[in-house]
Amino acid sequence: MGDTSRKPANTRKAHWKQNPDGVKEDILRVATEEFAAHGLSGGRIDEIARKTEASKRMIYYYFGDKDGLYQAVLERVYSTLRENEDALKVGDLDPVAALSRLVEATFEAHANTPLFIRLVMIENIHNAAYLRRSEIIPGLNRSIIDKLDDVCQRGKEAGLFRANADPLELHWLISSSSFYNVSNKETFSTSFGDTLYTAQGQARLKQRVVDMILGLVVIGYEPPLVVSE
Amino acid sequence: MGDTSRKPANTRKAHWKQNPDGVKEDILRVATEEFAAHGLSGGRIDEIARKTEASKRMIYYYFGDKDGLYQAVLERVYSTLRENEDALKVGDLDPVAALSRLVEATFEAHANTPLFIRLVMIENIHNAAYLRRSEIIPGLNRSIIDKLDDVCQRGKEAGLFRANADPLELHWLISSSSFYNVSNKETFSTSFGDTLYTAQGQARLKQRVVDMILGLVVIGYEPPLVVSE
DNA sequence: ACATAAATGTACTAACTGGTACATTGTGTG
DNA sequence: CACACAATGTACCAGTTAGTACATTTATGT
Numbered sequence: 161m162g163d164t165s166r167k168p169a170n171t172r173k174a175h176w177k178q179n180p181d182g183v184k185e186d187i188l189r190v191a192t193e194e195f196a197a198h199g200l201s202g203g204r205i206d207e208i209a210r211k212t213e214a215s216k217r218m219i220y221y222y223f224g225d226k227d228g229l230y231q232a233v234l235e236r237v238y239s240t241l242r243e244n245e246d247a248l249k250v251g252d253l254d255p256v257a258a259l260s261r262l263v264e265a266t267f268e269a270h271a272n273t274p275l276f277i278r279l280v281m282i283e284n285i286h287n288a289a290y291l292r293r294s295e296i297i298p299g300l301n302r303s304i305i306d307k308l309d310d311v312c313q314r315g316k317e318a319g320l321f322r323a324n325a326d327p328l329e330l331h332w333l334i335s336s337s338s339f340y341n342v343s344n345k346e347t348f349s350t351s352f353g354d355t356l357y358t359a360q361g362q363a364r365l366k367q368r369v370v371d372m373i374l375g376l377v378v379i380g381y382e383p384p385l386v387v388s389e
Numbered sequence: 390m391g392d393t394s395r396k397p398a399n400t401r402k403a404h405w406k407q408n409p410d411g412v413k414e415d416i417l418r419v420a421t422e423e424f425a426a427h428g429l430s431g432g433r434i435d436e437i438a439r440k441t442e443a444s445k446r447m448i449y450y451y452f453g454d455k456d457g458l459y460q461a462v463l464e465r466v467y468s469t470l471r472e473n474e475d476a477l478k479v480g481d482l483d484p485v486a487a488l489s490r491l492v493e494a495t496f497e498a499h500a501n502t503p504l505f506i507r508l509v510m511i512e513n514i515h516n517a518a519y520l521r522r523s524e525i526i527p528g529l530n531r532s533i534i535d536k537l538d539d540v541c542q543r544g545k546e547a548g549l550f551r552a553n554a555d556p557l558e559l560h561w562l563i564s565s566s567s568f569y570n571v572s573n574k575e576t577f578s579t580s581f582g583d584t585l586y587t588a589q590g591q592a593r594l595k596q597r598v599v600d601m602i603l604g605l606v607v608i609g610y611e612p613p614l615v616v617s618e
Numbered sequence: 619a620c621a622t623a624a625a626t627g628t629a630c631t632a633a634c635t636g637g638t639a640c641a642t643t644g645t646g647t648g
Numbered sequence: 649c650a651c652a653c654a655a656t657g658t659a660c661c662a663g664t665t666a667g668t669a670c671a672t673t674t675a676t677g678t
Contacts, residue, residue, distance in 0.1 A: 180655075199514055202430035205636060216637090217656065226636065280576055281510055285428055288575035301580045322612075329597060332577065332585055333566065339573060340565035346517035347509055348561065351530045356561055368558060368605065375604030376597065376612065383551075383605065407625070407675060434666060445667090446626065455666065 183214045184222050191219075192233045196278040200230050200286065231290050234283060237276050238297050244269055245304050255315035256378055262307060263334050263370045270338040271362070277342040305331055315377070325377045333376070337369045412443045413451050420448075421462045425507040429459050429515065460519050463512060464526060466505050471529050473498060479536065484544035485607055491536060492563050492599045499567040500591070506571040534560055544606070554606045562605070566598045 190212040195203040205226055209216035223229040248265050250258040270277060283291050291297055308327035315321030345357060355361050371383035419441040424432040434455055438445035452458040477494050479487040499506060512520050520526055537556035544550030574586055584590050600612035 183655085199428055199430060201428060204634095206634090215657065217658085220637065221655075278514065280573070281514060284573055284575050285507065285510060285514075288579045291576055291579050298580070305581070328581060328584065329594065331581070332594065333597060333601065335573075335577075336566040336569035337562065340569050343572070344509070344513055344564075344568060346513050347520055348564075350517045350520045351527070352534070352557060352560070355557065365558065365561065368562060372562065372601040372605050375610075376601050381604075382609075409625075412625090433664095435664090444627065446628085449667065450625075 180222075183218060187212050187214055187219055187222065187229070188233055188236050191229050192237060192275060192279070195230055195233055195282065196275045199282050200226070203230075205229075227290070231294065234279060234290055235294055235296055237279050238291075238294075238300055241269075241273065241276055242300050242303065244273075245301075248307070250307065250311065255311055255318055255320050256374065258311045259308075259315070259377060260370050260374060262311065263373050264366060266304075266334050267338045267341070267366045267369055270335075270342050274342055277339060280339075281343050312377075320379060321377050322379055330373065330377065334369070334373060337365075337372075341365065409451070412447060416441050416443055416448055416451065416458070417462055417465050420458050421466060421504060421508070424459055424462055424511065425504045428511050429455075432459075434458075456519070460523065463508060463519055464523055466508050467520075467523075467526050467529055470498075470502065470505055471532065473502075474530075474533050477536070479540065484540055484547055484549050485603065487540045488537075488544070488606060489599055489603060491540065492602050493595060495533075495563050496567045496570070496595045496598055499564075499571050503571055506568060509568075510572050541606075549608060550606050551608055559602065559606065563598070563602060566594075566601075570594065 187208065191203070191208050194208045194211070198204070203226075205216060205219060208229075209219060212219075219229060223232055248262070250261050253261060305327050308330050312321060312325050312327050312330070316323060316325065341362075349357055356365055374381045375383060416437065420432070420437050423437050423440075427433070432455075434445060434448060437458075438448060441448075448458060452461055477491070479490050482490060534556050537559050541550060541554050541556050541559070545552060545554065570591075578586055585594055603610045604612065
Protein backbone atom coordinates (compact mmCIF):
# COMPACT_ATOMS: atom_id res chain seq x y z
CA MET A 161 0.00 0.00 0.00
CA GLY A 162 2.38 2.64 -1.18
CA ASP A 163 1.62 6.28 -0.67
CA THR A 164 -0.26 6.68 -3.96
CA SER A 165 -1.54 3.20 -4.65
CA ARG A 166 -4.48 3.55 -2.23
CA LYS A 167 -7.41 4.84 -4.20
CA PRO A 168 -10.55 4.56 -2.08
CA ALA A 169 -12.88 4.67 -5.09
CA ASN A 170 -15.60 6.58 -3.25
CA THR A 171 -13.77 9.33 -1.43
CA ARG A 172 -16.62 10.40 0.83
CA LYS A 173 -16.11 7.47 3.17
CA ALA A 174 -13.08 5.41 2.34
CA HIS A 175 -13.69 3.34 5.43
CA TRP A 176 -16.89 3.73 7.38
CA LYS A 177 -16.96 4.58 11.04
CA GLN A 178 -19.30 2.50 13.10
CA ASN A 179 -21.91 4.99 14.03
CA PRO A 180 -25.36 3.42 13.80
CA ASP A 181 -27.16 6.26 15.52
CA GLY A 182 -25.64 8.79 13.17
CA VAL A 183 -26.64 6.72 10.17
CA LYS A 184 -30.17 6.22 11.49
CA GLU A 185 -30.49 9.90 12.21
CA ASP A 186 -29.27 10.81 8.76
CA ILE A 187 -31.78 8.48 7.16
CA LEU A 188 -34.58 9.86 9.31
CA ARG A 189 -33.66 13.42 8.43
CA VAL A 190 -33.79 12.73 4.70
CA ALA A 191 -36.89 10.55 5.01
CA THR A 192 -38.70 13.26 6.93
CA GLU A 193 -38.21 15.68 4.07
CA GLU A 194 -39.17 13.12 1.47
CA PHE A 195 -42.38 12.01 3.18
CA ALA A 196 -43.30 15.56 4.13
CA ALA A 197 -42.88 16.60 0.53
CA HIS A 198 -44.60 13.71 -1.22
CA GLY A 199 -46.59 11.76 1.32
CA LEU A 200 -46.19 8.11 2.21
CA SER A 201 -47.22 6.60 -1.10
CA GLY A 202 -45.56 9.43 -3.03
CA GLY A 203 -42.30 9.24 -1.13
CA ARG A 204 -39.61 7.21 -2.83
CA ILE A 205 -37.26 4.92 -0.96
CA ASP A 206 -34.75 5.18 -3.78
CA GLU A 207 -34.83 8.94 -3.52
CA ILE A 208 -34.19 8.79 0.20
CA ALA A 209 -31.34 6.39 -0.42
CA ARG A 210 -29.87 8.73 -2.99
CA LYS A 211 -29.94 11.74 -0.68
CA THR A 212 -28.65 10.05 2.41
CA GLU A 213 -25.04 9.19 3.21
CA ALA A 214 -26.24 5.66 3.82
CA SER A 215 -27.64 3.27 1.24
CA LYS A 216 -30.98 1.72 0.50
CA ARG A 217 -29.69 -1.44 2.10
CA MET A 218 -29.30 0.37 5.40
CA ILE A 219 -32.79 1.78 5.34
CA TYR A 220 -34.21 -1.72 5.32
CA TYR A 221 -31.59 -2.89 7.78
CA TYR A 222 -32.66 -0.39 10.39
CA PHE A 223 -36.33 0.26 9.65
CA GLY A 224 -37.57 -2.95 8.10
CA ASP A 225 -39.78 -1.56 5.40
CA LYS A 226 -41.30 1.65 4.09
CA ASP A 227 -44.04 1.72 6.68
CA GLY A 228 -41.51 1.23 9.45
CA LEU A 229 -39.49 4.14 8.19
CA TYR A 230 -42.55 6.35 7.96
CA GLN A 231 -43.57 5.38 11.46
CA ALA A 232 -40.12 6.22 12.79
CA VAL A 233 -40.24 9.58 11.02
CA LEU A 234 -43.61 10.32 12.55
CA GLU A 235 -42.51 9.43 16.05
CA ARG A 236 -39.33 11.42 15.80
CA VAL A 237 -41.17 14.52 14.64
CA TYR A 238 -43.78 14.26 17.36
CA SER A 239 -41.06 13.87 19.98
CA THR A 240 -39.21 16.91 18.74
CA LEU A 241 -42.37 18.90 19.00
CA ARG A 242 -43.03 17.81 22.53
CA GLU A 243 -39.63 19.08 23.55
CA ASN A 244 -40.48 22.45 22.07
CA GLU A 245 -43.74 22.56 23.98
CA ASP A 246 -42.06 21.63 27.22
CA ALA A 247 -39.58 24.46 26.85
CA LEU A 248 -42.30 27.09 27.03
CA LYS A 249 -42.84 28.47 30.53
CA VAL A 250 -45.68 30.85 31.39
CA GLY A 251 -46.11 30.04 35.05
CA ASP A 252 -44.83 33.40 36.22
CA LEU A 253 -47.15 35.46 34.03
CA ASP A 254 -50.57 36.63 35.15
CA PRO A 255 -53.38 34.52 33.66
CA VAL A 256 -54.32 36.87 30.84
CA ALA A 257 -50.74 37.44 29.77
CA ALA A 258 -50.01 33.74 30.11
CA LEU A 259 -52.91 32.73 27.91
CA SER A 260 -51.99 35.39 25.42
CA ARG A 261 -48.45 34.10 25.35
CA LEU A 262 -49.56 30.49 24.91
CA VAL A 263 -51.64 31.43 21.90
CA GLU A 264 -48.85 33.42 20.31
CA ALA A 265 -46.32 30.69 20.98
CA THR A 266 -48.57 28.04 19.46
CA PHE A 267 -49.23 30.14 16.41
CA GLU A 268 -45.53 30.77 15.92
CA ALA A 269 -44.49 27.20 16.64
CA HIS A 270 -46.78 25.95 13.90
CA ALA A 271 -45.55 28.56 11.48
CA ASN A 272 -41.96 27.54 12.19
CA THR A 273 -42.41 23.80 11.72
CA PRO A 274 -43.99 23.31 8.32
CA LEU A 275 -42.50 19.84 7.98
CA PHE A 276 -44.29 18.72 11.09
CA ILE A 277 -47.54 20.19 9.84
CA ARG A 278 -47.22 18.41 6.53
CA LEU A 279 -46.59 15.09 8.23
CA VAL A 280 -49.63 15.52 10.41
CA MET A 281 -51.68 16.39 7.32
CA ILE A 282 -50.44 13.23 5.68
CA GLU A 283 -51.12 11.20 8.77
CA ASN A 284 -54.69 12.47 8.79
CA ILE A 285 -55.04 11.36 5.20
CA HIS A 286 -54.17 7.92 6.53
CA ASN A 287 -56.79 8.31 9.26
CA ALA A 288 -54.04 8.39 11.86
CA ALA A 289 -53.40 4.70 11.35
CA TYR A 290 -49.69 4.94 12.09
CA LEU A 291 -50.11 7.35 14.95
CA ARG A 292 -52.49 4.90 16.59
CA ARG A 293 -50.08 2.07 16.10
CA SER A 294 -47.35 4.01 17.87
CA GLU A 295 -46.51 3.14 21.44
CA ILE A 296 -44.57 6.26 22.28
CA ILE A 297 -46.95 8.90 21.01
CA PRO A 298 -50.15 8.56 23.08
CA GLY A 299 -49.93 10.98 25.96
CA LEU A 300 -47.05 12.76 24.32
CA ASN A 301 -49.06 15.94 23.86
CA ARG A 302 -50.09 16.06 27.46
CA SER A 303 -47.94 19.00 28.46
CA ILE A 304 -49.73 21.68 26.49
CA ILE A 305 -53.04 20.68 28.02
CA ASP A 306 -51.49 20.81 31.47
CA LYS A 307 -50.27 24.33 30.86
CA LEU A 308 -53.67 25.49 29.65
CA ASP A 309 -55.29 23.81 32.59
CA ASP A 310 -53.02 25.61 35.01
CA VAL A 311 -53.67 28.96 33.38
CA CYS A 312 -57.41 28.38 33.35
CA GLN A 313 -57.48 27.50 37.01
CA ARG A 314 -55.46 30.54 37.97
CA GLY A 315 -57.67 32.74 35.80
CA LYS A 316 -60.84 31.40 37.33
CA GLU A 317 -59.53 31.74 40.87
CA ALA A 318 -58.63 35.35 40.13
CA GLY A 319 -62.16 35.92 38.86
CA LEU A 320 -60.81 36.89 35.46
CA PHE A 321 -61.87 33.90 33.37
CA ARG A 322 -65.30 32.55 32.60
CA ALA A 323 -66.28 29.48 34.54
CA ASN A 324 -66.82 27.38 31.43
CA ALA A 325 -63.34 27.88 30.00
CA ASP A 326 -62.10 24.40 29.11
CA PRO A 327 -58.44 23.54 28.46
CA LEU A 328 -59.11 20.89 25.85
CA GLU A 329 -61.53 23.08 23.93
CA LEU A 330 -59.09 25.94 24.11
CA HIS A 331 -56.28 23.80 22.81
CA TRP A 332 -58.47 22.72 19.93
CA LEU A 333 -59.46 26.29 19.11
CA ILE A 334 -55.91 27.59 19.28
CA SER A 335 -54.56 24.68 17.27
CA SER A 336 -57.18 24.95 14.58
CA SER A 337 -56.16 28.44 13.51
CA SER A 338 -52.46 27.81 14.00
CA PHE A 339 -52.54 24.60 12.03
CA TYR A 340 -54.79 25.81 9.23
CA ASN A 341 -52.58 28.84 8.83
CA VAL A 342 -49.80 26.57 7.63
CA SER A 343 -51.65 23.59 6.22
CA ASN A 344 -53.96 25.51 3.92
CA LYS A 345 -51.72 28.37 3.00
CA GLU A 346 -51.37 27.34 -0.62
CA THR A 347 -55.01 26.73 -1.48
CA PHE A 348 -56.14 29.75 0.49
CA SER A 349 -53.65 32.02 -1.23
CA THR A 350 -54.62 30.65 -4.59
CA SER A 351 -58.29 31.30 -4.00
CA PHE A 352 -58.12 34.59 -2.13
CA GLY A 353 -54.72 36.12 -2.73
CA ASP A 354 -51.81 36.25 -0.33
CA THR A 355 -52.74 39.35 1.67
CA LEU A 356 -52.98 37.27 4.81
CA TYR A 357 -49.65 35.63 4.14
CA THR A 358 -47.47 38.69 4.03
CA ALA A 359 -45.50 39.55 7.16
CA GLN A 360 -48.11 42.14 8.13
CA GLY A 361 -50.95 39.80 7.32
CA GLN A 362 -49.50 37.09 9.51
CA ALA A 363 -48.93 39.48 12.39
CA ARG A 364 -52.51 40.66 12.12
CA LEU A 365 -53.88 37.13 11.99
CA LYS A 366 -51.91 36.14 15.03
CA GLN A 367 -53.32 39.13 16.90
CA ARG A 368 -56.83 38.21 15.81
CA VAL A 369 -56.47 34.68 17.09
CA VAL A 370 -55.22 36.01 20.42
CA ASP A 371 -58.17 38.41 20.54
CA MET A 372 -60.65 35.66 19.76
CA ILE A 373 -59.35 33.35 22.45
CA LEU A 374 -59.14 36.08 25.06
CA GLY A 375 -62.59 37.28 24.08
CA LEU A 376 -63.91 33.81 24.66
CA VAL A 377 -62.20 33.28 27.99
CA VAL A 378 -61.57 36.61 29.70
CA ILE A 379 -64.61 38.25 31.25
CA GLY A 380 -65.36 41.62 29.71
CA TYR A 381 -62.41 41.47 27.32
CA GLU A 382 -62.30 44.16 24.66
CA PRO A 383 -59.76 43.66 21.89
CA PRO A 384 -57.18 46.45 21.60
CA LEU A 385 -58.38 48.63 18.76
CA VAL A 386 -55.30 48.35 16.58
CA VAL A 387 -56.55 50.34 13.65
CA SER A 388 -54.20 51.37 10.92
CA GLU A 389 -51.13 49.49 9.83
CA MET B 390 -77.04 -21.41 -20.43
CA GLY B 391 -80.77 -21.85 -19.82
CA ASP B 392 -83.51 -22.17 -22.39
CA THR B 393 -83.28 -18.48 -23.15
CA SER B 394 -80.65 -18.49 -25.81
CA ARG B 395 -79.86 -14.80 -25.34
CA LYS B 396 -77.17 -14.56 -22.72
CA PRO B 397 -75.77 -11.04 -22.70
CA ALA B 398 -72.72 -12.14 -20.70
CA ASN B 399 -72.54 -8.87 -18.77
CA THR B 400 -76.13 -8.04 -18.04
CA ARG B 401 -75.46 -4.55 -16.81
CA LYS B 402 -75.03 -3.17 -20.31
CA ALA B 403 -75.73 -5.64 -23.06
CA HIS B 404 -75.41 -2.82 -25.56
CA TRP B 405 -74.15 0.53 -24.42
CA LYS B 406 -76.15 3.69 -24.81
CA GLN B 407 -74.17 6.62 -26.07
CA ASN B 408 -74.05 8.77 -23.01
CA PRO B 409 -70.64 10.38 -22.69
CA ASP B 410 -71.64 12.77 -19.92
CA GLY B 411 -73.02 9.93 -17.85
CA VAL B 412 -69.85 7.94 -18.32
CA LYS B 413 -67.65 10.90 -17.48
CA GLU B 414 -69.71 11.64 -14.40
CA ASP B 415 -69.52 8.06 -13.26
CA ILE B 416 -65.76 8.04 -13.64
CA LEU B 417 -65.46 11.32 -11.77
CA ARG B 418 -67.61 10.06 -8.93
CA VAL B 419 -65.48 6.97 -8.45
CA ALA B 420 -62.24 8.88 -8.94
CA THR B 421 -63.25 11.43 -6.34
CA GLU B 422 -63.61 8.72 -3.74
CA GLU B 423 -60.38 7.05 -4.75
CA PHE B 424 -58.27 10.19 -4.68
CA ALA B 425 -59.93 11.44 -1.52
CA ALA B 426 -59.15 8.14 0.15
CA HIS B 427 -55.59 7.61 -1.03
CA GLY B 428 -54.28 10.84 -2.48
CA LEU B 429 -53.01 11.43 -5.98
CA SER B 430 -49.97 9.17 -5.88
CA GLY B 431 -51.80 6.65 -3.71
CA GLY B 432 -54.89 6.53 -5.90
CA ARG B 433 -54.95 3.68 -8.39
CA ILE B 434 -56.28 4.06 -11.90
CA ASP B 435 -56.94 0.34 -12.09
CA GLU B 436 -59.00 0.55 -8.94
CA ILE B 437 -61.07 3.38 -10.37
CA ALA B 438 -61.54 1.39 -13.55
CA ARG B 439 -62.69 -1.59 -11.55
CA LYS B 440 -65.29 0.38 -9.60
CA THR B 441 -66.71 2.37 -12.46
CA GLU B 442 -69.19 1.17 -15.05
CA ALA B 443 -66.75 2.35 -17.67
CA SER B 444 -63.31 0.91 -18.37
CA LYS B 445 -59.76 2.06 -17.94
CA ARG B 446 -59.69 2.76 -21.62
CA MET B 447 -62.44 5.35 -21.19
CA ILE B 448 -60.64 7.11 -18.35
CA TYR B 449 -57.75 7.87 -20.65
CA TYR B 450 -60.10 8.59 -23.51
CA TYR B 451 -61.85 11.36 -21.62
CA PHE B 452 -59.23 12.62 -19.19
CA GLY B 453 -55.92 12.01 -20.89
CA ASP B 454 -53.88 10.87 -17.95
CA LYS B 455 -53.91 10.51 -14.19
CA ASP B 456 -53.16 14.17 -13.60
CA GLY B 457 -55.95 15.20 -15.92
CA LEU B 458 -58.39 13.01 -14.04
CA TYR B 459 -57.28 14.40 -10.71
CA GLN B 460 -57.61 17.94 -12.00
CA ALA B 461 -61.13 17.23 -13.24
CA VAL B 462 -62.03 15.75 -9.87
CA LEU B 463 -60.72 18.82 -8.10
CA GLU B 464 -62.62 21.23 -10.30
CA ARG B 465 -65.84 19.29 -10.01
CA VAL B 466 -65.65 19.25 -6.24
CA TYR B 467 -64.89 22.93 -5.99
CA SER B 468 -67.81 23.74 -8.28
CA THR B 469 -70.19 21.65 -6.22
CA LEU B 470 -69.11 23.51 -3.16
CA ARG B 471 -69.67 26.88 -4.73
CA GLU B 472 -73.24 25.91 -5.49
CA ASN B 473 -73.75 25.04 -1.84
CA GLU B 474 -72.36 28.38 -0.79
CA ASP B 475 -74.54 30.25 -3.22
CA ALA B 476 -77.63 28.57 -1.86
CA LEU B 477 -77.18 30.14 1.55
CA LYS B 478 -79.14 33.36 2.04
CA VAL B 479 -78.75 35.55 5.09
CA GLY B 480 -79.71 38.92 3.62
CA ASP B 481 -82.94 39.16 5.56
CA LEU B 482 -81.38 38.52 8.96
CA ASP B 483 -80.07 41.27 11.20
CA PRO B 484 -76.26 41.55 11.11
CA VAL B 485 -75.55 39.62 14.29
CA ALA B 486 -77.93 36.80 13.44
CA ALA B 487 -76.64 36.76 9.87
CA LEU B 488 -73.02 36.44 10.95
CA SER B 489 -73.96 33.82 13.47
CA ARG B 490 -75.78 31.89 10.77
CA LEU B 491 -72.86 32.17 8.34
CA VAL B 492 -70.49 30.70 10.90
CA GLU B 493 -72.82 27.85 11.74
CA ALA B 494 -73.47 27.10 8.10
CA THR B 495 -69.77 27.06 7.29
CA PHE B 496 -69.03 24.78 10.21
CA GLU B 497 -71.78 22.40 9.18
CA ALA B 498 -70.95 22.50 5.50
CA HIS B 499 -67.40 21.42 6.23
CA ALA B 500 -68.56 18.67 8.55
CA ASN B 501 -70.88 17.39 5.84
CA THR B 502 -68.38 17.27 3.01
CA PRO B 503 -65.43 15.24 4.24
CA LEU B 504 -64.51 14.22 0.70
CA PHE B 505 -64.04 17.83 -0.26
CA ILE B 506 -61.93 18.45 2.81
CA ARG B 507 -59.71 15.52 2.04
CA LEU B 508 -59.17 16.65 -1.52
CA VAL B 509 -58.21 20.12 -0.34
CA MET B 510 -55.81 18.58 2.17
CA ILE B 511 -54.28 16.56 -0.62
CA GLU B 512 -54.12 19.56 -2.87
CA ASN B 513 -52.25 21.46 -0.17
CA ILE B 514 -49.77 18.62 0.03
CA HIS B 515 -49.18 19.33 -3.65
CA ASN B 516 -48.76 23.02 -2.86
CA ALA B 517 -51.95 23.78 -4.76
CA ALA B 518 -50.19 23.06 -8.04
CA TYR B 519 -53.31 21.71 -9.73
CA LEU B 520 -55.59 24.33 -8.28
CA ARG B 521 -53.34 27.02 -9.70
CA ARG B 522 -53.32 25.37 -13.08
CA SER B 523 -57.10 25.39 -13.16
CA GLU B 524 -58.86 27.98 -15.26
CA ILE B 525 -62.29 27.61 -13.74
CA ILE B 526 -61.44 27.77 -10.06
CA PRO B 527 -59.93 31.23 -9.45
CA GLY B 528 -62.68 33.52 -8.29
CA LEU B 529 -64.95 30.57 -7.65
CA ASN B 530 -65.01 31.19 -3.91
CA ARG B 531 -65.96 34.78 -4.32
CA SER B 532 -69.52 34.44 -3.10
CA ILE B 533 -68.78 33.69 0.54
CA ILE B 534 -66.58 36.77 0.76
CA ASP B 535 -69.33 38.87 -0.76
CA LYS B 536 -71.79 37.64 1.82
CA LEU B 537 -69.44 38.40 4.69
CA ASP B 538 -68.72 41.78 3.20
CA ASP B 539 -72.40 42.60 3.03
CA VAL B 540 -72.99 41.52 6.60
CA CYS B 541 -69.97 43.51 7.81
CA GLN B 542 -71.14 46.64 6.12
CA ARG B 543 -74.63 46.33 7.50
CA GLY B 544 -73.24 45.65 10.95
CA LYS B 545 -70.96 48.65 10.86
CA GLU B 546 -73.69 50.95 9.59
CA ALA B 547 -75.92 49.81 12.42
CA GLY B 548 -73.13 50.60 14.87
CA LEU B 549 -73.04 46.97 15.99
CA PHE B 550 -69.73 45.80 14.52
CA ARG B 551 -66.22 46.99 15.17
CA ALA B 552 -64.76 49.21 12.48
CA ASN B 553 -61.85 46.89 11.81
CA ALA B 554 -63.95 43.82 11.03
CA ASP B 555 -62.58 42.47 7.77
CA PRO B 556 -64.45 39.97 5.55
CA LEU B 557 -61.36 38.16 4.31
CA GLU B 558 -59.92 37.79 7.79
CA LEU B 559 -63.27 36.60 9.06
CA HIS B 560 -63.55 34.04 6.32
CA TRP B 561 -60.09 32.78 7.19
CA LEU B 562 -60.90 32.56 10.88
CA ILE B 563 -64.21 30.81 10.32
CA SER B 564 -62.72 28.42 7.79
CA SER B 565 -59.77 27.53 9.95
CA SER B 566 -61.85 26.03 12.73
CA SER B 567 -64.38 24.50 10.38
CA PHE B 568 -61.72 22.92 8.24
CA TYR B 569 -59.49 21.73 11.05
CA ASN B 570 -62.48 20.17 12.72
CA VAL B 571 -62.72 17.71 9.85
CA SER B 572 -59.17 17.53 8.56
CA ASN B 573 -57.49 16.79 11.88
CA LYS B 574 -60.19 14.79 13.52
CA GLU B 575 -58.23 11.55 13.48
CA THR B 576 -54.92 12.77 14.85
CA PHE B 577 -56.62 14.99 17.40
CA SER B 578 -58.83 12.17 18.66
CA THR B 579 -55.87 9.86 18.85
CA SER B 580 -53.86 12.31 20.92
CA PHE B 581 -56.58 13.76 23.12
CA GLY B 582 -59.55 11.42 23.02
CA ASP B 583 -62.78 11.89 21.15
CA THR B 584 -64.67 14.05 23.65
CA LEU B 585 -64.85 16.87 21.14
CA TYR B 586 -66.06 14.55 18.41
CA THR B 587 -69.18 13.25 20.06
CA ALA B 588 -72.46 14.84 19.04
CA GLN B 589 -72.43 17.03 22.14
CA GLY B 590 -68.79 17.89 21.68
CA GLN B 591 -69.38 19.00 18.11
CA ALA B 592 -72.38 21.10 19.09
CA ARG B 593 -70.32 22.76 21.78
CA LEU B 594 -67.41 23.42 19.47
CA LYS B 595 -69.69 24.97 16.89
CA GLN B 596 -71.12 27.24 19.55
CA ARG B 597 -67.63 28.21 20.68
CA VAL B 598 -66.60 29.15 17.18
CA VAL B 599 -69.70 31.30 16.82
CA ASP B 600 -68.93 32.91 20.16
CA MET B 601 -65.34 33.61 19.17
CA ILE B 602 -66.27 35.23 15.91
CA LEU B 603 -69.06 37.31 17.40
CA GLY B 604 -66.79 38.29 20.26
CA LEU B 605 -64.27 39.53 17.76
CA VAL B 606 -66.72 41.45 15.64
CA VAL B 607 -69.71 42.52 17.69
CA ILE B 608 -69.13 45.43 20.04
CA GLY B 609 -69.68 44.47 23.66
CA TYR B 610 -70.61 40.89 22.85
CA GLU B 611 -70.93 38.53 25.79
CA PRO B 612 -71.21 34.84 24.99
CA PRO B 613 -74.38 33.19 26.28
CA LEU B 614 -73.37 31.42 29.47
CA VAL B 615 -74.33 27.91 28.50
CA VAL B 616 -73.10 26.19 31.62
CA SER B 617 -73.90 22.61 32.35
CA GLU B 618 -74.44 19.93 29.76
C1' DA C 619 -77.67 2.61 -46.98
C1' DC C 620 -73.10 4.40 -46.42
C1' DA C 621 -69.37 6.99 -44.93
C1' DT C 622 -67.43 9.00 -40.99
C1' DA C 623 -66.47 9.87 -36.52
C1' DA C 624 -67.28 8.93 -31.74
C1' DA C 625 -67.13 5.47 -28.19
C1' DT C 626 -65.61 1.17 -26.35
C1' DG C 627 -63.15 -3.60 -25.41
C1' DT C 628 -58.94 -6.37 -25.08
C1' DA C 629 -54.59 -7.26 -24.51
C1' DC C 630 -50.26 -5.71 -23.87
C1' DT C 631 -45.83 -3.19 -22.36
C1' DA C 632 -42.28 -0.44 -20.47
C1' DA C 633 -40.83 1.54 -16.52
C1' DC C 634 -40.88 2.11 -11.87
C1' DT C 635 -40.34 0.66 -7.10
C1' DG C 636 -40.31 -1.81 -2.82
C1' DG C 637 -37.80 -5.30 -1.22
C1' DT C 638 -34.08 -9.11 -1.03
C1' DA C 639 -29.93 -12.52 -1.70
C1' DC C 640 -25.36 -12.83 -1.11
C1' DA C 641 -20.98 -11.44 -0.32
C1' DT C 642 -17.92 -8.46 2.40
C1' DT C 643 -15.88 -5.47 5.71
C1' DG C 644 -15.18 -3.58 10.18
C1' DT C 645 -15.39 -4.00 15.59
C1' DG C 646 -15.46 -5.56 20.02
C1' DT C 647 -14.19 -9.62 23.07
C1' DG C 648 -11.99 -13.57 25.21
C1' DC D 649 -5.37 -13.43 17.21
C1' DA D 650 -9.60 -15.62 16.24
C1' DC D 651 -14.29 -15.61 16.43
C1' DA D 652 -18.83 -13.84 16.34
C1' DC D 653 -21.59 -10.41 15.03
C1' DA D 654 -22.89 -5.86 13.51
C1' DA D 655 -22.77 -2.95 9.56
C1' DT D 656 -22.39 -2.20 4.72
C1' DG D 657 -22.08 -2.67 -0.69
C1' DT D 658 -23.81 -4.61 -4.99
C1' DA D 659 -26.60 -6.50 -7.86
C1' DC D 660 -30.79 -8.11 -8.70
C1' DC D 661 -35.89 -9.44 -8.89
C1' DA D 662 -40.82 -9.68 -8.93
C1' DG D 663 -44.95 -7.25 -8.63
C1' DT D 664 -47.30 -3.24 -9.62
C1' DT D 665 -49.08 0.47 -12.41
C1' DA D 666 -49.61 4.22 -15.69
C1' DG D 667 -50.30 4.30 -20.23
C1' DT D 668 -50.98 2.47 -25.29
C1' DA D 669 -51.80 -0.20 -29.84
C1' DC D 670 -55.17 -2.14 -32.37
C1' DA D 671 -59.44 -3.84 -33.39
C1' DT D 672 -64.43 -3.20 -33.04
C1' DT D 673 -68.94 -1.42 -32.25
C1' DT D 674 -72.44 2.25 -32.20
C1' DA D 675 -74.48 6.53 -33.59
C1' DT D 676 -75.18 10.27 -37.00
C1' DG D 677 -75.52 13.10 -40.93
C1' DT D 678 -76.55 12.86 -45.89
